Amino acid sequence: MGRAEERRARQRSARRAAPGRRTSSAAVGTGSSGIRRLFTWKKILGTFLGLCLLGIGGFVVLYLVVDVPQGNAAARQESNVYKYSNGSVMARVGxxxxxxxxxxxxxxxxxxxxxxxxxxxxxxxxxxxxxxxxxxxxxxxxxxxxxxxxxxxxxxxxxxxxxxxxxxxxxxxxxxxxxxxxxxxxxxxxxxxxxxxxxxxxxxxxxxxxxxxxxxxxxxxxxxxxxxxxxxxxxxxxxxxxxxxxxxxxxxxxxxxxxxxxxxxxxxxxxxxxxxxxxxxxxxxxxxxxxxxxxxxxxxxxxxxxxxxxxxxxxxxxxxxxxxAVVDRGWTITLNIDPRKQKVLERSVKAQLTSRLDPKQRSVDADVQAGAASVDPKTGKVVALYGGQDYFKHYVNNATRRDYQPASTFKPLIFASALEGSAQTQDGRPINANTVYDGTSGRQVLDHGAPVGFHPPNEDQHDYGHITVQQAMNQSVNSVFAQMGVDVGMDRVMSTAGRLGMDTKGMQAVPAQTLGSMGASPLEMAGIYATLDNHGRKVTPGVVAKAVLKNRVVTMPDPIGGQVISRNTADTVTSVLTGVVDDGTARDSVARNPARNGQEVAGKTGTSDEDRSAWFTGYTPDLVTSVGLFGEGAKPPHAQVSLRGTAGGGRVNGGTFPAEVWAAYTFGVTDQAAFDLQTTQGAAVQPTPTPTPTPSATPSTSPSPSPSDSGPTTSPSPSGTPSGTPSGTPSETLSPTPTRSLPTRRPTGGVSDNPLNPQDQGQP
Missing domain, CATH: 1.10.3810.10 (Biosynthetic peptidoglycan transglycosylase-like)
Structure with a gap:
């Protein structure tokens, strides 16, 4: 027997001795060979080539069937029809x-x-x-x-x-x-x-x-x-x-x-x-x-x-x-614009602003541009919009342009971020409407004792000494909100701003943003404040109700989104902003407007560096409107310029023309309604007490003729006011004495110490 035969004999003997192993091996071999037989490289290649041939064949058929049609680009151009919310035709363009x-x-x-x-x-x-x-x-x-x-x-x-x-x-x-x-x-x-x-x-x-x-x-x-x-x-x-x-x-x-x-x-x-x-x-x-x-x-x-x-x-x-696909294609587009509100807005801008401008007498009057957007906070509908004096004369839409700073109208977003994150001052005190800060003008902002290289002045360099957040909002105190932004964390502030509807893409989270140094539009700010008015549910303003092209209907997204901040946060901010109207920078133009007739109002003024823009964004329970005034050079390159001297006056701030336009419009179209607020903080839910003068914050008794939107018309003496700590300490001698003539809501919780703005002492 040769060696080969002996080896085969041993293998046969081994297989007989291990039948289980032989069965297992056979099974595996059968399965593997079955898979190999199913997915052979020849079959895979054949399938691929078959699909390629099928695709080529289909394309050849398509090539033979499809002819070059007659050109009809010009014939496809049709007028678009634009309608108001009531169905009446606004414009036919095309x-x-x-x-x-x-x-x-x-x-x-x-x-x-x-x-x-x-x-x-x-x-x-x-x-x-x-x-x-x-x-x-x-x-x-x-x-x-x-x-x-x-x-x-x-x-x-x-x-x-x-x-x-x-x-x-x-x-x-x-x-x-x-x-x-x-x-x-x-x-x-x-x-x-x-x-x-x-x-x-x-x-x-x-x-x-x-x-x-x-x-x-x-x-x-x-x-x-x-x-x-x-x-x-x-x-x-x-x-x-x-x-x-x-x-x-x-x-x-x-x-x-x-x-x-x-x-x-x-x-x-x-x-x-x-x-x-x-x-x-x-x-x-x-x-x-x-x-x-x-x-x-x-x-x-x-x-x-x-x-x-x-x-x-x-x-x-x-x-x-x-x-x-949209321009001149034969669409019928229905807008959310209410023709009555639109007319009142246009009339208000003319009465309160443009009729008072005389470019021939004052060159600055030729540089004044106004924009406004009005939104229903419950539906998100843009019910009125003012883009400029005339589209034929000024192509840029002032209601949607984002190249001017919103200034102090950004401050409520800082406060909202503080409330939403349960933030504290750097010495461990919760930030709320009654938290006391150091309102010294030009005070160095500190981050746990370390200077951050930012020390913004208040309007007219006014020093406030110890001042509550409510007071600081009323008088738009820069030094307080700059410190608050660092206390909260600027990343969190900008995140909150983004959730509320501000386009923060590309913005740096730096302390300077606390002054509203980014760009924003009146429509954008109206949407942000509408979210506050809507108790924290996101409002993305929509101007189009529906669009129809022949039998095709395009449904627009719902302007009302989900909850982006808590209701308590939104309502607390609203409550605080009522103080700006009743006790602060918007009081003369809004609170004292005879057409107000007791209507509850919240809002915030804003004025940018060198008076290049002035804002008032305010709201009632059923209407939010943002009005912006922009200094734009009348001649190319249309650079940003100061508004100072507009209509023969002096400085222009948010409490002047913007607030006057806002009040004339709002009180002309809204019905009486009360805010439904779930909060125990802020001016809307408690009367404002008067502080007893102390050595560290003695109020002046010489009021200025008109309130400023970044500082009061009178100022407490800064003597003895600490400036080396992240925030001031509460005065222990504040005596709560209600003095507001228009409290909008009785307290729903405990009344805490909330010093009255010193400006209001001795004034009607």
Whole structure:
């Protein structure tokens, strides 16, 4: 017997001796071989190739079936109809501003700016970006929205032959038609079609209309820099319109403009030295279109923007696609604007402000811009809005612009953050309406004994000595709220501001923000205060009630969201803010208005550095309105300027024109209602006691003619007032003696010591 036979004999013997093992091995072998037989590399490869052939075959069929349709871009333009909340027509907008020009009328360098901006391989590609198109199809199928990447040919096809719908069918048609168009038309013809059918904003379709709208010249006179701006616009026409863009939008469009020109240098279409010497060509101010005169243009623009945002969120459209799908497409858009309230607001601004301005006599009067937004806190509806004196004269909507500081109207958000987080002063005392701080002007803000390098002055350098949070809110004492912000933690303060509705993206959480040094709009502040008025439930103001396009109805999101701060916090802030009206910086303009007739009111004034902006944001139980006054140079570059001397007066603060406009409007449209507050703190639930003068805080007896919104008209002596501690210590000799003539609610809990503002002693 050979060795091989002996080895096989031993193996047979071993298998007979271990039958269980043999069975197990056989089972495993059978299973493994079964899986291997099911998933062989040949079958996997065959399946993959089969799917590829099926896809290719389907595309071939699609290519044969889909023809290039007749272009109908101009025919698809229809007027949009905008209605008030009662159904009456407010405006009809949509006369198409389009004038096609031959490509030979557009300078070659200007033509190339569009290629550099959108599709650098345009002159060499087959008309489609296969990778980008497939990515778009997959994203549409998976609900992830859309992404950029379309070629100029695809965008032209979408503009001229198809529409902006985000469907797989439309995307596949776009790809097929683009391939056919690229074979049937020259690149110059495609480029001409693209620049003549694109929407540039300002109701301008095509490069000729855009050249006139932005630079008041024909397309054949455009410079390379101007062409680069128009090319940059196509990414986001509304956001990048220089006249309406905020600081962020202007930075973005300048970055896009630089991107376009840098690409031209890389492609060899523009010399590096010529590029180096180019300056951004600021466009001219726009002109309105028929139907947009007065306040209508501001309302139309805001309605379009909110509908566009809804389409972007709901269908994954880009900003350009959404704008193209909304402007002049035949929508019937019903707004939440109440025509009666709108008329009263416009009339109030005229009576209290614009009728008193005389630019011929006073140059500062030409620099005054006003904006206001009024919101129903229970529904979130924007019921009235004032964007400026006339949309034809001032394109920027003052109600939505965010380039001016809200100043002291930010202080309630600091207090709300303190209450919401149960914050304490750095010496361990809970922060509430009765907490006493050191109100010394210019006092160094401390973080556990360490200076933070911030020591803001109070208005007119007034020193207050020991002062409660209620007093500090009434008189808008900067030094108190700067210290409170550090006590709470600026990260927490900005987080609370964000939850309440402030756009805090990109904002630094630094002590300087306690003075409201960020940008905000009247509409934004109205939404924040509406959330307070709505007991802490989030209010996102909505101007569009519904939008209908033929048989398609777009439902807008509910303006009322969930609870973002507790009801007790919101109601306590409201209670404290009633003191600003009855005992503080808004008293002369609001509390003493004869039309008030006992109506309960809460609110806050604000005035920014150098009087460049002045605010009053106030509310009754059923209406929140924010009024802003902005100093904007009447001549380009429209820089921010001081409002001092407006209407022949002196300083302008939130307690003057803004509060006067607010009161005239609010008391003209609201019914009597009482706040339903769940709190035991603040001016609304307790009378305000008078402090007994002490050596550390002796009130002056010489009142100033009018209250300031960042400081009182009289000031306590600072002598003996500590300034080296994070917050002051309560005076032990305060004697509670009610003196307020308009307490809005009887106490619902224990009355604690709450010193009356020294300003009110001896005054009516």
């Amino acid at each position: 006369e198409v501003n389009r004038e096609s020009v031959d490509l030979s009328k557009v300078p070659k360098p200007v033509q190339r700016t569009f290629v550099a901006a959108e599709n650098k391989t345009f002159y060499h590609d087959s008309g489609i970006d296969l990778k980008g198109t497939l990515r778009g199809v997959v994203n549409t199928l998976t609900g992830k929205g859309t992404q950029g990447g379309s070629t100029i040919t695809q965008q032209y096809v979408k503009n001229y032959y198809l529409n902006q719908d985000q469907t797989v069918t439309r995307k596949l048609k776009e790809m097929v038609i683009s391939l056919k168009v690229d074979r049937q038309m020259s690149k110059d013809a495609i480029l001409a079609g693209y620049i003549n059918t694109s929407y540039y904003g300002r109701n301008a379709y095509g490069i000729q209309a855009a050249a006139q709208a932005y630079y008041r010249k024909d397309a054949d006179r455009l410079t390379v820099g101007e062409g680069a701006y128009l090319a940059a616009l196509l990414q986001a026409p509304s956001q990048y319109d220089w006249a309406a863009a905020g600081p962020v939008g202007k930075k973005l469009v300048q970055a896009r403009w630089n991107y376009v020109l840098d690409n031209m240098v890389k492609q060899g279409w523009l010399g590096a030295s010529e590029r180096q010497g180019m300056k951004f060509p600021v466009p001219k101010d726009p002109k309105g279109t028929p139907g947009e005169e007065g306040q209508k243009g501001y309302l139309v623009r805001l309605a379009n923007q909110q509908l566009e945002k809804r389409l972007m969120d709901e269908q994954g459209m880009t900003a350009t696609q959404a704008e193209s």
